[in-house]
Amino acid sequence: MNSVLEVKQLSKAYGRTDAVSSLSLDLSEQTIYGLLGRNGAGKTTLLNMVTGGIFPDGGEVVVHGRTLRKGEVPPNTCYVREKNFYPNGARVRDVLHMASAFHPNWDKELAGRLLGTFKLNPGQKMRQLSRGMEAMVGNVIGLASRAPLTIFDEPVLGLDVLMREKFYRTLLEDYAEHPRTVLLSTHLIDEIATVVEQVFIMENGSILMREDVEHIRERAHTVSGSGAALQAFVEGRRVIHSESYGHVGVAIVYGELAENERREAESRGLAIDGVPLQKFFAYLIEEGQADA
Numbered sequence: 001m002n003s004v005l006e007v008k009q010l011s012k013a014y015g016r017t018d019a020v021s022s023l024s025l026d027l028s029e030q031t032i033y034g035l036l037g038r039n040g041a042g043k044t045t046l047l048n049m050v051t052g053g054i055f056p057d058g059g060e061v062v063v064h065g066r067t068l069r070k071g072e073v074p075p076n077t078c079y080v081r082e083k084n085f086y087p088n089g090a091r092v093r094d095v096l097h098m099a100s101a102f103h104p105n106w107d108k109e110l111a112g113r114l115l116g117t118f119k120l121n122p123g124q125k126m127r128q129l130s131r132g133m134e135a136m137v138g139n140v141i142g143l144a145s146r147a148p149l150t151i152f153d154e155p156v157l158g159l160d161v162l163m164r165e166k167f168y169r170t171l172l173e174d175y176a177e178h179p180r181t182v183l184l185s186t187h188l189i190d191e192i193a194t195v196v197e198q199v200f201i202m203e204n205g206s207i208l209m210r211e212d213v214e215h216i217r218e219r220a221h222t223v224s225g226s227g228a229a230l231q232a233f234v235e236g237r238r239v240i241h242s243e244s245y246g247h248v249g250v251a252i253v254y255g256e257l258a259e260n261e262r263r264e265a266e267s268r269g270l271a272i273d274g275v276p277l278q279k280f281f282a283y284l285i286e287e288g289q290a291d292a
């Protein structure tokens, strides 16, 4: 598959803070990706460099095969920021109209329909919108742009559960008919687990893991039982996290478990369960910090 975005050894420091350090990643066409990381992990700094908002200290950004020059905004890309500044007095319809001028694939009919779906009044002034409604205007732009590379930074922040679900459902429906590359940056993995195909887990300005969501589900296990049996079972495996309560222990193990390995665990009185992705993500980051 063709590469839509290549980030090569990208770095950006603010004073002594390495917001992004020598980070590389690549996104292929027609795939939905998640960029996951806690507050301050460096996601927004990375996205700002990818979309030409800030210039890196080092490294390269290649969008649709072209290296971005200083100050250049990447072509065929829509970036829905977490925070936006709108002209004074601008109304929802004005903001959509402005956005339509930047995106050659803009679907006016879809934009109009989405305003209805998300209960937005086109005549309302932007500064009168709630935080969630303002985020939704950005999301309408991201969806209606149909840009070959569409990036959403924390798209559901400030939205209620119903609106979050509506946004994800609409994204998937539109993606099914108009596949493109979508990157969703968030700190809420469970919410996007059914939407994204691959995730990049970011911490301290670096990528800790790049993995298919399905693989994470298949490979992340909670193994629990007597401490001695658990100790023997996890020997040689990747243990992301472990806890013990007296003689009983719980370990989060990452890796494939064959049928005979499961049977072996059961015969030792160990129970094997899945791991909620948000928990896995938190443990992985803890492990990364312990290793650092």
Ligand SMILES: Nc1ncnc2c1ncn2[C@@H]1O[C@H](COP(=O)(O)OP(=O)(O)OP(=O)(O)O)[C@@H](O)[C@H]1O
Pocket (backbone or CB within 6 Å): 014, 017, 018, 019, 037, 038, 039, 040, 041, 042, 043, 044, 045, 046, 187
């Ligand atoms: N303009 C700036 N000046 C100084 N430090 C900054 C600036 N922007 C970001 N940083 C620092 O760089 C690091 C990464 O911040 P960044 O906003 O990229 O993280 P993030 O993953 O997007 O976090 P969040 O989810 O909270 O938005 C943080 O330590 C932050 O304090």
